[in-house]
Amino acid sequence: MSVTGPRIEVMHGVNLDQLGRRDPAHYGGLGLAELEMEIATAAADLGLVTSFFQTNHEGAFVEHLHDLTVDGVLLNPGAWTHYSYAIRDALELTGLPAVEVHLSAVSEREAFRQVSVIAELCCGTVSGKGPDGYREALSLLKEALPA
Numbered sequence: 001m002s003v004t005g006p007r008i009e010v011m012h013g014v015n016l017d018q019l020g021r022r023d024p025a026h027y028g029g030l031g032l033a034e035l036e037m038e039i040a041t042a043a044a045d046l047g048l049v050t051s052f053f054q055t056n057h058e059g060a061f062v063e064h065l066h067d068l069t070v071d072g073v074l075l076n077p078g079a080w081t082h083y084s085y086a087i088r089d090a091l092e093l094t095g096l097p098a099v100e101v102h103l104s105a106v107s108e109r110e111a112f113r114q115v116s117v118i119a120e121l122c123c124g125t126v127s128g129k130g131p132d133g134y135r136e137a138l139s140l141l142k143e144a145l146p147a
Ligand code: DQA
Pocket: 014, 015, 016, 076, 077, 078, 079, 080, 081, 101, 102, 103, 104, 105, 106, 113
């Protein structure tokens, strides 16, 4: 059976490969592979096809954005969210519908986490809902895709 539907790139940034080792009070107990399986299942329920990317290297994240050939992007850049104008500019270059997602409630944490340099380029932001937030983010992204 061939898989069809709008293609969504799910991009995880710095330190997200360490999920499962990070503070479960903020990030829950799932590892990245388990989280990505949940995301892929949620996406399939919505008729979306996902591919995944994670790196701890900012330039690699930027270059992956440059090379995207998908219909939309769901991104959790981790700490880069709060200060990387390079990622912001590369996201703008994609011209793609994008939704920002964070496992933790960034708006209730340290002041530096309350800033997002990508938010204005995104059609939605979901935070503080753990893995379920990705399901909500996928729904928002689906609504933003051209008909
Ligand atoms: C995060 C929040 C960021 O502030 C943090 O640096 C992360 C993960 C989240 O998913 O809650 O690495 O993006």
